[in-house]
Amino acid sequence: MTESSWGVKAILHESFAEIAKAAAHPHRLALMEHLAQGERNVDALATVTGLNLANASQHLQSMRRAGLLSARRDGKFTLYRLADDSVLDLLDAIGRIATSNAAAVKEVVSSYFNERDAMEPVTRRELRQRMKAGTVTVLDVRPAEEFALGHVPGAINVPVGDLKRRLADLPRSKEIVAYCRGPYCVFAFEAVAALRAAGYKARRLEDGLPHWRADGLPVAL
Amino acid sequence: MTESSWGVKAILHESFAEIAKAAAHPHRLALMEHLAQGERNVDALATVTGLNLANASQHLQSMRRAGLLSARRDGKFTLYRLADDSVLDLLDAIGRIATSNAAAVKEVVSSYFNERDAMEPVTRRELRQRMKAGTVTVLDVRPAEEFALGHVPGAINVPVGDLKRRLADLPRSKEIVAYCRGPYCVFAFEAVAALRAAGYKARRLEDGLPHWRADGLPVAL
DNA sequence: CCAACAATCAAGCGAACGATAGAATGATAG
DNA sequence: CTATCATTCTATCGTTCGCTTGATTGTTGG
Structure with missing residues (x-):
């Protein structure tokens, strides 16, 4: 035995x-x-x-x-x-170890998180509530092909490279919440930085579309 | 940028x-x-x-x-x-992918889980409550050295190899909950099987000591 | 200071890995 | 049925990995 x-x-x-x-x-x-x-x-x-x-x-x-x-x-x-969604868990686990224990990653992350409080992400729960209340503009900064495979309902797709020239498409009245591929996709960080520089109120969503989907939240096509 | x-x-x-x-x-x-x-x-x-x-x-x-x-x-x-505890998360994530997607692992697991309902593990929460109520004997089937590094308070240490010859140490009155190193440590499965064969009422604890500890539950030395 | 022990380092070998190019397979559209 | 396109297969080559052996460093105890 x-x-x-x-x-x-x-x-x-x-x-x-x-x-x-x-x-x-x-x-x-x-x-x-x-x-x-x-x-x-x-x-x-x-x-x-x-x-x-x-x-x-x-x-x-x-x-x-x-x-x-x-x-x-x-x-x-x-x-x-x-x-499987469990593959996302694996990637998350690796990412968590990297951010806490790998020097190179800590450096990269801290360079993007330099304004700690300001970069604090919006939770999925919070975004969901504010979407219902209509107090927020959701911005998907991924390439169009990925947007086409599924996105947060009502989100506007502006790939991060086009952002500066398409600022006019975004209303100044509401806060903007940007998201991209996942917790380590830099597009959302860059988008928030660019939007703030242009005078917008902006934050990023925690993680990205894959986690939104895995959480059972609605996805539009 | x-x-x-x-x-x-x-x-x-x-x-x-x-x-x-x-x-x-x-x-x-x-x-x-x-x-x-x-x-x-x-x-x-x-x-x-x-x-x-x-x-x-x-x-x-x-x-x-x-x-x-x-x-x-x-x-x-x-x-x-x-x-870090996040390393445990990594191992868990790998294990979850393995049990759902790897043929070899599915086979091994199912051979140990053959009595599905009967092998259903006790949750940490449930064990904690029943420990307080005194309605359960906790059995640590790991080697003595590992037991010495920390164990569930009140647990009896009987390494799985010694189990048959030390059955007398275990009260027949209460249900026995056995645990070992983790979700894929076979000792607890073997112990439960042996105990049942000897007429005991026995189940295994979900996961093992590392998860108990990571969950913030008390560990005795 | 020296003897004993824990751990690491350094070199060498075979096996496995990763990239490339070119051939072969599978599936569709005319 | 053939031409075309997407993908996989096969063979090859250089690199990295994993293990073993023997030497070296570091720490303790006499």
Whole structure:
């Protein structure tokens, strides 16, 4: 009985290691960040991450084998997506360890969080209430393709690169809440900084669309 | 502004990958499982995991560099421990993905969970209440050294290998709740099975001591 | 100061990984 | 049925990883 547990432990640790290994590459993390926004085909993912097609395909397959992704065929496209919301938890856990224990990350984060209180994010709960009350403008600063895969209902899509030239689209009367891909997507930080510089009252939403969706909150298409 | 974010993303993904990589090895996962029980020196960890000393030392150092572990010197010993409770979250997230998406793990888990309802674990909250009411015997089936590093107050320590010959130490009147190192430590499953075979009423505690401690519940020494 | 022990360091080896290019497969549209 | 496009497969090459061995550093106790 206890002899058998030797092998069991080994099997579990080996399986766990395969999952961690599948997440343990910068390119694969980038791919997952994009996949968290919604289903995408290989070519689109390769383009957006700047990877060679075959290379992207191999990374995606290795993550699929490990159980991080699932794939389905649609016509001549292979559409990949995150296997599960638990994959988001994994990414969150890694991020939390990084922000508290990795020097490089602490530095980057603090350079974006320099106005500590001011950058304090709006919670999903709070945003939901203020949306109902109509006291806030929601701004989605991701690229249009990602916006198209799902966004916070009523949000305005202005990719961060277009923000300066499209300030006129945004009402000055209400506070603006900006969001993007996730807790470590810098677009929302940059957007808030730019908006404030232009005299707007702006804050960012905690995390991004993937967490909003995983929380069971409504998503518009 | 948006040009700078290219590099920022790369830095973050690289740092995140280092953390995942540090967790992505069966031996390192085994080491962390033991460290979750409390501080240990290199030699003790090498022995308990069956690793060569230098090898264990190298694995521990790589995890320390990645921010998963911290170390302190005590006399001629180097005592390692988990850097943070967030490391437990990482291990949990990996485990959750494994149980839902990895074939090998699903098989192992289902073989231990074969009596689904019967194996349903006791929650920490429930155990705490029943401890106060005195309606339960708590059984710690980990090795004595780990018990010594901290255990649920009032728990009886009977390492799983000694269980059959020490059944007399356990009262038949109350239900027994067994726990060990964590959600994937098989000792508690085996103990519950053995106890039931001997006519006891027994269940296992959800997770193990590390989660009990991380939850802020009292730990005795 | 020296002997004993804990841990790390340094070098070397085989195995696994990651990227690339080119061939092969699968699916659709004419 | 063929041409085309999306993706995967195969082979290759350089790099990194993991383990072992033996030497080195650091700390304690006599």
